[in-house]
Amino acid sequence: MEELRGYHGIWRIDDEAIRIRFDSGRRVPTLFKALGGCTVPLAAVRDVDFDRGDRKRGWRLRLELARGTDPYVMLGVSARDELTPLVLAGPHDRELVAEYVADRIRAGAHYVRETLATPPDRGEIARALVARPPLQVRTAEGSASFDGDKVRLQWDGWLASSAKEKEKSREYRLAEIESVLWHPPADVTEGCMRIVLRGVTLPEATALDNDFFTLASHGSKGAEETFLMAATLNAHIEGAAPAAVESGAGDTGGTEDIFAKIRELGRLHAEGLLTDEEFSTKKAELLDRL
Numbered sequence: 046m047e048e049l050r051g052y053h054g055i056w057r058i059d060d061e062a063i064r065i066r067f068d069s070g071r072r073v074p075t076l077f078k079a080l081g082g083c084t085v086p087l088a089a090v091r092d093v094d095f096d097r098g099d100r101k102r103g104w105r106l107r108l109e110l111a112r113g114t115d116p117y118v119m120l121g122v123s124a125r126d127e128l129t130p131l132v133l134a135g136p137h138d139r140e141l142v143a144e145y146v147a148d149r150i151r152a153g154a155h156y157v158r159e160t161l162a163t164p165p166d167r168g169e170i171a172r173a174l175v176a177r178p179p180l181q182v183r184t185a186e187g188s189a190s191f192d193g194d195k196v197r198l199q200w201d202g203w204l205a206s207s208a209k210e211k212e213k214s215r216e217y218r219l220a221e222i223e224s225v226l227w228h229p230p231a232d233v234t235e236g237c238m239r240i241v242l243r244g245v246t247l248p249e250a251t252a253l254d255n256d257f258f259t260l261a262s263h264g265s266k267g268a269e270e271t272f273l274m275a276a277t278l279n280a281h282i283e284g285a286a287p288a289a290v291e292s293g294a295g296d297t298g299g300t301e302d303i304f305a306k307i308r309e310l311g312r313l314h315a316e317g318l319l320t321d322e323e324f325s326t327k328k329a330e331l332l333d334r335l
Contacts, residue, residue, distance in 0.1 A: 049146040051135040053077050058150055061157070062086050063108070065130060076128065076269040079182070083130055083174045088165045089114050090154035095147040097140055104143045105134045108150070114170040116276040120227045128272060130174065171280035175273070178281070182274045184267025189238065189260045189274050194219055196240065196278060198260050206254035215257050217242070221305065222282055227275040229268060236262040238271040242306060244331070303331050
């Protein structure tokens with residue numbers, strides 16, 4: 046088994062996978078400490094990007110995975126971004142070892158892909174790269190928790206708006222969620238994690254203060270935590286919705302989901318986020334699916 050230690054953790058490479066474990070020191074990024082570790086099947090590795098660096102900044106190694114398997118790329122993280130557990134960096138004096146390990150991973154991944162009888166399940170790969178539920182993250186606005194079946198947004202932080210404090214919390218089943226978006230904070234602008242429901246397009250609120258599908262982060266406080274939560278939810282969403290939700294017909298579960306969306310529309314209409322016409326149109330669309 047090959048091993049490569051970097052600034053924030055260690056990679057162990059065997060014939061099947063790369064097993065990543067992160068340190069817990071003060072200088073380790075919050076994302077890595079919250080995740081703890083993950084496992085990357087060699088069959089999912091498309092390429093290895095290796096940068097020799099220099100004496101000042103050291104080497105950098107990044108895994109590039111097959112399309113549809115990297116939940117961090119799905120959130121808009123670029124190949125050069127450090128906000129992913131698939132990057133390892135280390136001091137210049139270990140450059141040759143790092144380059145050897147990069148070649149070893151590249152060759153091992155090629156061999157596994159060529160000899161594998163069936164392609165690996167993309168959903169399983171994505172779930173191996175994120176946190177295991179139960180997971181809870183906190184920002185200055187409140188918290189988000191995921192138990193494997195549903196996600197709960199709770200607004201009890203010191204920066205929660207009066208509207209969100211009054212609402213207190215919202216809960217969404219995984220089968221109701223189409224995807225989770227993540228926006229990083231920029232300058233003085235708040236960042237956020239936002240839930241997008243299946244089957245109906247709901248308008249975004251003009252401000253995060255009144256958007257009950259979001260958990261906001263302010264500066265560095267909570268940004269990496271909500272990033273991990275968004276990646277974790279997206280990795281678990283695939284295959285979570287029962288057929289009734291997708292078809293809109295048949296059993297009680299699908300009917301309950303439709304009525305839940307109608308109730309959500311009613312709340313948005315009451316809050317002034319939907320016009321009378323928009324509310325009537327979207328309600329009719331949902332009722333047609335019963």
